[in-house]
Amino acid sequence: MFLNPMLAAVGLACVAVPVLIHILMRRRRRPVAWGAMRFLLEAYRRQRRRMNLEQLLLLFSRCLLVALLALALGKPILGAAGALSAAGPRTVYILFDNSVATGPGSDVSGSAGEIEELRAMALRSIGGLDRARGDRVGLILLAAPAENAVLPASSELSAVSEMIKQVRPSASRADLPGALIQLREELTRKDNADSSAWVVVLSPFRAGSADTRTSVQSLGLPAGRVAFIVSEPKEKPVGNVSITGLDPVRSVMLAGEEPGSSTSVTVSLTRSGPLDAETSIVSIYAGAAREVSTTQGAAASISVAWSAGQSYAQALAGFGSPRPARPGDPVVLTATINPDALSADNRFVRPVETRERLDVVIITPGDVGVRGEIANYRAADWFALALSPSADLSFRRRQAGEIRISTVDPEQGIAPSTGTQRASRGAGILREADAVIVPRPDLLDPAAWKAIRESNDRGAMVLVCPPAGPEVHTWTDTFINTMGLPWQVSRESRKLATPLSISGERPPTSGTDLLGVIAPELTALVGGVTVSRMLDARGTQGGLEEILRLSDGTPILIAAAFGESVGETPSETGNTRGTLLYLAAAPDVEWTNLPATPFMVPLMQELVRQGVGLAVGSRAAVAGVPPKLPRGATELVPAEGQGQSVIPISASGVPQIPIRDAGLWTMRSSGGSTIGAVAFNADTAGCDTTPLTKEQVARWLSPAASNFTWLKAGDPAAAPGGVADSVEHRLSRKQETPPISVPLLIAAAIVAAVELILARIFSHATREETLGEQRRSRGAA
């Protein structure tokens, strides 16, 4: 590839000139009649091989000299900086950063945001191209996931310019690695495999838009085929505070709560840039899904004082429980902070699911009720009593509270529907349940376990405990297999030598803390609770989470991974499986005195209230990151009127169109019913305004662009044309440079010197001079 291909071609053709000269000179020379020809022929016979070698060496050196001069004039493209031919059509790929880091702020680049500066550079870049010349431009937007806006490159330059004018900053982080993958696919297309291109990367290159912890893959293209022009990183430090979390204490708010009750939320904040001492004012708004506007009065307002160097803070705020517009509709919590560098991360929306009450099903033969003597209470009775402690367990009372308790008799059959048979009544009840408690698993047949599994898959919390009666438990295999648990549950109960108490120190949790609300009082609550018999369960790392332990460390209450599928990939289940708990001791006086202690009530209340909330549909997601939506959700409907259309959800629970903007969406099932809400918030990882140096950016980009040109937005050399002029400037500067390749010229000079030396040696010029001197001296004599 040459900058002056015609010159190179003509020059290379000139390699034949020495040969032609040799041939022509042979023809033009008049022969010399020579008398002593026999001696000349004899000398030639002796020296023929040496002279041929000398002639070939001379010819080769002269041809090489001409070739090097031709190549020097042609200016071969040896580096990435010369990938674009000055003569041919140019292809420019613009990798445009419209991530959250380029959004508007108060003190970065005014209200317009850095995207306007990048936009101007991109437009000028396109403006420098010439459609008549055959120039083309491609556009990839970097907001995660990187979006193929114009690929393959188009010659409709004005249309691409209009498209760039319409680009708005998103709420997701920059995805340059993904953009480079798309670029590589484009450049390696069959019909594009041999062309060269400019790649103009326009980004502020702060820590949020250039995640140097991730690696950029190589384009895998030959050196010199792609020339990179990269905007210089913004080195001015600016401070920015992001809201990274807004977590209510209760995952599910019950509409039946009495007026005047309060709700607590935890607000998480991170800070980047200069970590000076400052104060952030956090305002929290609460309302129905359609009332998320922050124009109304704040439900709570707290002040977070940052100390110097502090980058993370949490604050707890309490306010009156909001009421949903309708029972069952989500309540939306919104947190905002005072304006700073980036505004997109100053607002965090969190929908909170509301229920009129929680439906808890206890699978037990007969009904539950007050039994009088403690010894008469069955496990089901203890569970019912703990969940409805103020009631007398009459059916009417049980149905009227915040937790509605129903029972299903396993002996009457719990069979889910099949292709030919309708579901039994019990299975129907389970399908609507928020929580299922199984105190007598030994009475369940496989069909019943299957119905419980279906209920759990839909999000219902399931609590299983061993029955009190038998010492040998044959149900455990069916339980493990049907529920798909990577656990091992003993078949024989173990009587402890001495009753052990429950430890007040809880093991660390990896997910939402089910007992977080009562954690401060846990030590006092577990006092006096002992366990004398248990049915042990063990599980592999990651498939089992301990919630409560005995004093010797034996887990007594364990759970499958909260909110995560157990033994299955998220894509298979949509990640909506409910919490699954196993209590290793039967709530029976033969096993433990737990049911008779005060701890039983808060324990069951928290397990049900928090456990149900973990699996419900309402959740917060991150813009640009595929959310894990519950099974059954088939489409997303914008709840804030973002001007977007309905987005279908794939079978794997992922929106078919990536969502890059912040906003609130409601999830609908195939039947059109709302099954929850999901809020997409700004990707705070992309809001890190920590400045990066050129070296850091260069090192990060090095796998893809080992050699590139920096582009400074305010570079006078680039003005007034910005990138385009800069591209042109690079080219014109190429032309201003010596119109010849200096390294090749040096090589040609070396070859010329070698040729001169060889010619002098082979022509025996020294001897000629000596001969001339002899003649002169003889003439003088």
Added chain:
Amino acid sequence: MSTAEQNDSVPRPPEADASIYLHPHTLSRLASFELRAKMIVEGLSSGQHRSPYQGLSVEFAQHRPYVPGDDLRHLDWKVFGRTDKLHLKQHQQETNLDLVVLVDASGSMNYGSRSFEDASGEGNKASFDGRTMWSKFDHATALAAAMCYITLRQGDRVGLAVYSDEVRALVRRSSSQSTWRQIVGALSVHPADPKNRGRETHLKRTVDQVMGKLANRCIIAAISDFYIGAEELRDSLAQLKHAGHDVIVFQVVDRAEEEFAFTDSAPFEGMEGEPALRVDPRSIRRAYLDVFHAHMATVEKLARSFGFDYQKLSTHDWLGPPLASFVARRNARIKRSKYG
């Protein structure tokens, strides 16, 4: 006067034809030869008290007029007393003192790098046939003419053979004055003549042919560049030695052949039918000179190995000095052999 004997295969040169003998062209050429021979001989004897051209025999034969340079010891004072004229006594020539001159007229003898104007000594810029270069053959004919002139003037018998691949012209031995004309005609068989151009040297065949004409021992002067193989030269000299002849080897070369100082890569073309060769002369010069001088040394070594005299002559040098030194050396040798 003897009649020139021409080889049947060679057309008779116009100078040898009696009908055009007095043609001005021929006369001018004759004058040139005669003058050239005179100049050489007179140059040799000038300033000497003793002419080197005294008779080579002891038997008295006749008188001849004195010419400056003759040895005064040979003056016949009795004749001077009677006639008041200076005459020298000439002695009877012995049969083995006949001179036969062999002149090489092959293609290679046509080479010359010295200008004719410089070499002829007459101010002529070109020869009668337009040649501007003094060739080896020109040099050989001058030498042959000089030797024949001297010999004839001394009353000795002289014969001449001009040869290339075979004898092209032959003049039988004679001491008559007409022999001079025949010699001049025979020497006109110049290799520049298109009919003779490109002919190779074949000394052996020539010797065979000449030996057939000679019955007694002679002095044979072979004038050539001797660009022939060493074997052929050895065989030829051996044959002459076996027949009892005394041979003088005159090897005529051109300075350009000795130096090979060419710089232009023009193709070299053989003058005896050799293939042309395109070569950079500067790159092959050393090898050429090695081969050339080795051959020269071989010729001299062969001549001396048979007891013959050897004299190298360069076309760029005057004939007088080498010829004088040669005659002096030869006289001394004869004197040693006859009277020593």
